[in-house]
Amino acid sequence: MAYDSVIDLKQLKVACENCRLGEICLPRGLAQEEMVKLDNIVSRGRPLVKGDALYRQGDKLDSFYAVHSGSLRSYTVTQDGTEQTLGFYFPGELVGLDGLENSIHSCTTEALETTSICELPYNNLQNLSAQLPSLQHQIMRLLGKELSGDHDVLLLLGKRSVEERLAAFILSLSKRFSERGFSSTEFNLSMSRHDISNFLGVAVETISRQFSNFDKDGVLQVKYRFVKILDMNKLEEIVIPCKKSSDIKEKQTGT
Amino acid sequence: MAYDSVIDLKQLKVACENCRLGEICLPRGLAQEEMVKLDNIVSRGRPLVKGDALYRQGDKLDSFYAVHSGSLRSYTVTQDGTEQTLGFYFPGELVGLDGLENSIHSCTTEALETTSICELPYNNLQNLSAQLPSLQHQIMRLLGKELSGDHDVLLLLGKRSVEERLAAFILSLSKRFSERGFSSTEFNLSMSRHDISNFLGVAVETISRQFSNFDKDGVLQVKYRFVKILDMNKLEEIVIPCKKSSDIKEKQTGT
DNA sequence: CGCCGCTTTGAAGGCCTTCAATTGATGTGG
DNA sequence: CCACATCAATTGAAGGCCTTCAAAGCGGCG
Numbered sequence: 001m002a003y004d005s006v007i008d009l010k011q012l013k014v015a016c017e018n019c020r021l022g023e024i025c026l027p028r029g030l031a032q033e034e035m036v037k038l039d040n041i042v043s044r045g046r047p048l049v050k051g052d053a054l055y056r057q058g059d060k061l062d063s064f065y066a067v068h069s070g071s072l073r074s075y076t077v078t079q080d081g082t083e084q085t086l087g088f089y090f091p092g093e094l095v096g097l098d099g100l101e102n103s104i105h106s107c108t109t110e111a112l113e114t115t116s117i118c119e120l121p122y123n124n125l126q127n128l129s130a131q132l133p134s135l136q137h138q139i140m141r142l143l144g145k146e147l148s149g150d151h152d153v154l155l156l157l158g159k160r161s162v163e164e165r166l167a168a169f170i171l172s173l174s175k176r177f178s179e180r181g182f183s184s185t186e187f188n189l190s191m192s193r194h195d196i197s198n199f200l201g202v203a204v205e206t207i208s209r210q211f212s213n214f215d216k217d218g219v220l221q222v223k224y225r226f227v228k229i230l231d232m233n234k235l236e237e238i239v240i241p242c243k244k245s246s247d248i249k250e251k252q253t254g255t
Numbered sequence: 256m257a258y259d260s261v262i263d264l265k266q267l268k269v270a271c272e273n274c275r276l277g278e279i280c281l282p283r284g285l286a287q288e289e290m291v292k293l294d295n296i297v298s299r300g301r302p303l304v305k306g307d308a309l310y311r312q313g314d315k316l317d318s319f320y321a322v323h324s325g326s327l328r329s330y331t332v333t334q335d336g337t338e339q340t341l342g343f344y345f346p347g348e349l350v351g352l353d354g355l356e357n358s359i360h361s362c363t364t365e366a367l368e369t370t371s372i373c374e375l376p377y378n379n380l381q382n383l384s385a386q387l388p389s390l391q392h393q394i395m396r397l398l399g400k401e402l403s404g405d406h407d408v409l410l411l412l413g414k415r416s417v418e419e420r421l422a423a424f425i426l427s428l429s430k431r432f433s434e435r436g437f438s439s440t441e442f443n444l445s446m447s448r449h450d451i452s453n454f455l456g457v458a459v460e461t462i463s464r465q466f467s468n469f470d471k472d473g474v475l476q477v478k479y480r481f482v483k484i485l486d487m488n489k490l491e492e493i494v495i496p497c498k499k500s501s502d503i504k505e506k507q508t509g510t
Numbered sequence: 511c512g513c514c515g516c517t518t519t520g521a522a523g524g525c526c527t528t529c530a531a532t533t534g535a536t537g538t539g540g
Numbered sequence: 541c542c543a544c545a546t547c548a549a550t551t552g553a554a555g556g557c558c559t560t561c562a563a564a565g566c567g568g569c570g
Contacts, residue, residue, distance in 0.1 A: 058501040076410060079503075080496035084413045086406055098406065100399025106406060106499060126392075130385050137381075143398050144355025150405040151341055151353065151361060155331060157412035158339045158456040162526075193549060201413040203527055208550055224535070224549075241335035244361060246313040248334075417558075448517060458559055463518055479517075479567075 014042045014118055024092035024179060025066055026120070026138050034132050041124040044068065048111035055096060061103045063119045065095045070115025071190040074098070075198070076107045085199035087149065088112070088191060090176050094142045112190040157201045160242055165200040166210045167238040170220070174229060185229040269297045269373055279347035279434060280321055281375070281393050289387050296379040299323065303366035310351060316358045318374045320350045325370025326445040329353070330453070331362040340454035342404065343367070343446060345431050349397045367445040412456045415497055420455040421465045422493040425475070429484060440484040 016027040017035050027035050047070070048054060054065055057076060072089040086107055089095045095117075099105040129136040156165045178184035189196075197207040211222045219235055221228040229235060271282040272290050282290050302325070303309060309320055312331060327344040341362055344350045350372075354360040384391040411420045433439035444451075452462040466477045474490055476483040484490060 057499065076406065077500045078410065078496060079498045079500055081500075082414065082496070084410045086409060097399070098402060100395050101403050102396075102399075104501070106403055106501065126388070126395075130388060130391065133381070133385060136385065136391075140355050140381075141357075143402075144352070144357075147353060147398075147402060147405065148356050148361055150402065150409065151331065154341060154405065154408060154412065155333065155339045157409065158453070159337065198413070204548090205528085205550080206526060212550075241333060241337070243334045244312065245332045245334055245336075246359070246361065459516090460518080460560085461558060467518075
């Protein structure tokens with residue numbers, strides 16, 4: 001799972017240029033010399049183990065974090081103890097952008113499995129990005145990605161059926177695994193049914209039932225955390241109506 | 256409604272320092288000389304009238320926009336023609352941050368009433384913010400505000416009742432009007448029931464019914480677009496369970 | 511002034527939730 | 541290495557909240 005050799009020392013210097021995530025992570029599009037400057041402010045601590053919090057709701061915002069390997073879930077807890085899962089994070093994705101408004105994290109982010117993190121101290125990153133326009137652009141791009149991801153979820157939570165929500169969720173995972181060089185059709189879920197149901201705004205039992213329906217309909221095989229997509233087309237058909245009309249790509253055979 | 260004299264010329268230079276919105280808008284915390292530099296890149300066009308689009312889904316991202324007066328609604332349209340309202344914008348708020356990922360707007364933003372807009376060309380703003388750390392900080396803060404606003408909506412859409420959703424919505428409006436110097440208890444809604452229901456992920460009829468319930472319970476009076484809050488405490492009690500546990504402020508009398 | 515669209519209200523139905531119980535996985539100690 | 545305890549996931553049944561369909565009331569605008 002780890003992308004390069006295992007690291008569990010205190011705090012280690014990291015070389016972005018040696019990381020195969022470069023192209024989907026922050027350094028994308030940076031020149032060699034710019035990447036060296038970025039490396040100077042990036043460090044990596046001991047990996048988090050399952051359940052460890054990267055930061056907690058109410059913590060001061062000190063750093064952004066890039067996922068190196070593993071995965072995380074971020075969520076907020078409300079006054080009545082209800083959790084709302086806000087998102088899941090995979091290698092190459094930037095975490096900790098919440099709480100930029102008042103420098104206080106508004107959610108907790110926890111490792112779903114053993115997870116390795118690159119830390120980017122916020123102040124250093126700000127200073128550096130003032131010098132490197134392309135870095136500033138990358139930060140804005142990743143902030144935009146976060147925003148647009150939230151909008152996609154709003155779209156789902158607005159008025160979509162459980163079938164559509166779960167199909168969209170599975171396809172999102174599939175796409176992200178694929179972008180990282182893993183299989184787009186077979187993968188293990190690092191999150192529980194509870195996490196999925198909570199994220200998608202439905203009951204756990206409803207998710208379980210929908211998985212069974214997909215299984216029964218031959219769309220996918222699912223056994224606990226293992227998912228195997230059997231009919232990708234059908235899955236994509238299900239989510240078509242939920243897609244933004246501006247996302248029309250190829251596949252337009254008719255008018 | 257307009258904050259200073261009426262302006263409907265082609266494209267006019269704007270002086271942020273003369274705008275009473277300064278404190279809630281982008282220039283907050285900027286020194287006099289910095290504000291002058293910001294003024295150089297800000298311009299204001301003819302006001303939008305109700306229904307006019309500031310930009311459309313699929314448009315290239317050229318500028319950020321600050322609301323000067325009036326209000327807007329942003330929404331995406333899906334493949335099956337469904338709309339999802341993503342948010343409402345009031346004076347001092349920054350609009351157009353969507354589509355930062357790929358420089359293409361992922362939603363449409365329309366004026367709900369006659370609305371005056373300050374335009375901030377994206378490239379100029381980027382260049383200027385590289386020179387002015389406090390401006391960069393403001394931009395990040397407003398991006399964070401947008402993100403955190405989306406998270407609040409996710410919280411509502413996740414598992415909250417109609418009563419909680421509508422109460423939270425009304426309180427959000429009340430707070431924003433109050434911050435802008437208007438009454439926190441009496442105001443006119445610039446958006447339709449359809450817009451509200453769509454934003455909150457329920458049917459129009461359900462919103463209408465909930466308004467009637469609030470009216471019947473003496474929480475507020477509502478007549479078409481006019482709302483008068485009668486029992487602010489009750490409204491706040493309703494939303495307490497939906498609030499983030501980290502948002503505990505005063506009002507804690509017990510343990 | 512009259513039409514059209516927004517809002518309200520009523521009634522029936524559906525999708526999802528909740529409650530309950532079983533089955534299957536995970537992990538620890540004997 | 542297996543037994544048992546614990547937790548996660550599945551499945552069934554009943555009920556509820558919200559949706560959908562339908563129609564009437566009310567305002568705004570030409």
